[in-house]
Amino acid sequence: MIEIKLVVNNKPYTLGVEPSERLIDALRNRLGLLGTKEGCGEGECGACTVIMDGKTVNSCLVLAVQANGSVITSIEGVGNRRSPHPVQKAFVEVGAVQCGFCTPGMVLSAKNLLDKNSKPSNEEIGIAMSGNLCRCTGYDKILRAVKIAAEEGKE
Amino acid sequence: MKYFQPYSVEEAIEIAHASESTFLAGGTDLVLHMRNGKAQPSGLIDLGKIPVLREIKEVDGFIEIGSMATFAELGNSELVAQNAYALWQACQSMGSPQIRNQATLGGNLGNCSPAADGLPPLLALGAEVHLISQEGEEFEPLSTLLSRTPLLGQNTLILGFRIPINGWQSGFAKLGRRRALAIARLSVAVAVEINGTRVENVRVALGAVGRRAFLSESLGRELSGLDLNGAWLEKGVLEVQQIVREALGARASAPYKREAVSGVFREALASIITEGGTQA
Numbered sequence: 001m002i003e004i005k006l007v008v009n010n011k012p013y014t015l016g017v018e019p020s021e022r023l024i025d026a027l028r029n030r031l032g033l034l035g036t037k038e039g040c041g042e043g044e045c046g047a048c049t050v051i052m053d054g055k056t057v058n059s060c061l062v063l064a065v066q067a068n069g070s071v072i073t074s075i076e077g078v079g080n081r082r083s084p085h086p087v088q089k090a091f092v093e094v095g096a097v098q099c100g101f102c103t104p105g106m107v108l109s110a111k112n113l114l115d116k117n118s119k120p121s122n123e124e125i126g127i128a129m130s131g132n133l134c135r136c137t138g139y140d141k142i143l144r145a146v147k148i149a150a151e152e153g154k155e
Numbered sequence: 156m157k158y159f160q161p162y163s164v165e166e167a168i169e170i171a172h173a174s175e176s177t178f179l180a181g182g183t184d185l186v187l188h189m190r191n192g193k194a195q196p197s198g199l200i201d202l203g204k205i206p207v208l209r210e211i212k213e214v215d216g217f218i219e220i221g222s223m224a225t226f227a228e229l230g231n232s233e234l235v236a237q238n239a240y241a242l243w244q245a246c247q248s249m250g251s252p253q254i255r256n257q258a259t260l261g262g263n264l265g266n267c268s269p270a271a272d273g274l275p276p277l278l279a280l281g282a283e284v285h286l287i288s289q290e291g292e293e294f295e296p297l298s299t300l301l302s303r304t305p306l307l308g309q310n311t312l313i314l315g316f317r318i319p320i321n322g323w324q325s326g327f328a329k330l331g332r333r334r335a336l337a338i339a340r341l342s343v344a345v346a347v348e349i350n351g352t353r354v355e356n357v358r359v360a361l362g363a364v365g366r367r368a369f370l371s372e373s374l375g376r377e378l379s380g381l382d383l384n385g386a387w388l389e390k391g392v393l394e395v396q397q398i399v400r401e402a403l404g405a406r407a408s409a410p411y412k413r414e415a416v417s418g419v420f421r422e423a424l425a426s427i428i429t430e431g432g433t434q435a
Contacts (some may be wrong), residue, residue, distance in 0.1 A: 019156045062257060127252065
């Protein structure tokens with residue numbers, strides 16, 4: 001076991017992890033943060049996306065030990081039913097959620113884009129969301145929701 | 156499995172010498188290979204806490220790129236965009252934003268997939284690889300290094316790369332099954348030295364055509380010393396198809412890639428020469 005320190009959703013943690021343990025395993029199994037989903041487990045689908053030190057990463061491709069000293073935001077740190085994040089609000093309004101499995105990763109990619117760039121172009125939205133696959137929606141409503149969230153943020 | 160997190164290159168080399176451990180760069184390939192059993196390291200030497208390995212800077216007429224610079228960092232670098240355009244282009248399209256944030260150029264070479272996106276641009280740009288082991292340091296042309304098996308000695312660390320800043324123009328294009336998140340089925344990088352309307356020198360590198368990315372010396376020779384025009388482009392297309400024919404032989408993908416390479420080659424040159432044969 002190796003001891004790592006990290007901040008997840010603004011709370012500091014000290015965890016004992018195995019060297020081969022992935023960040024997604026530490027988040028789900030040790031911290032009980034089940035909002036981070038494992039889709040493909042090989043970095044193709046983006047369902048396991050979290051924000052690590054201001055950058056989106058696939059938590060299935062990052063070892064927990066590599067996250068030592070990092071600040072992580074998972075979907076649990078973004079908003080809740082009572083006060084949803086503008087991206088979450090827009091997803092619900094537009095109907096960008098169908099089965100919901102890709103949604104946490106989608107929301108984190110969108111949030112991270114808007115944190116850095118409050119007025120993204122359609123192309124910039126497309127690039128920021130290109131690492132997240134959705135098998136239900138056909139993407140149109142997801143991209144529209146991100147656009148709406150960006151416009152609301154501007155006001 | 157053991158895990159080491161050195162804070163300096165010297166420390167990393169010492170650990171590598173004393174243990175049978177594997178260097179861990181971004182991990183986007185290695186973590187996967189550990190899970191599916193392709194890699195079974197007895198220990199990991201995590202290079203993530205050695206700041207000097209992340210640097211991208213200009214030194215004495217070269218761009219120096221640390222092995223732990225990520226594709227995202229390279230894709231955001233003005234220095235790279237200005238002087239190593241083919242590499243910059245490859246960094247925009249590799250994997251996905253999430254993977255580009257984590258994956259490193261050194262890891263791309265260390266893993267050395269046939270489809271590694273970073274290698275054809277580095278080859279075309281004439282990059283050298285900076286290596287270090289307990290025996291010392293050396294700069295090795297990437298093209299020479301890629302002909303070695305195994306690629307690296309057991310305890311050799313890739314410190315980084317250096318690319319000459321020489322005014323050559325370059326471009327990169329790849330063919331994937333979709334635009335994002337697609338492994339290259341075929342990639343081409345081209346660098347040219349242009350003097351007026353004349354192409355003085357050319358380097359063409361191909362990826363996903365055979366076991367490793369490679370530089371085609373014959374193609375470079377055939378296309379050098381000619382006027383840059385539509386005829387030059389068409390000659391290049393025919394030559395590059397011939398190279399793919401030779402490299403792939405009777406492989407199932409050969410007829411497809413032989414045809415496809417003409418389009419990918421044209422696209423790689425799009426920032427240098429237009430379809431009509433004039434300078435872009």
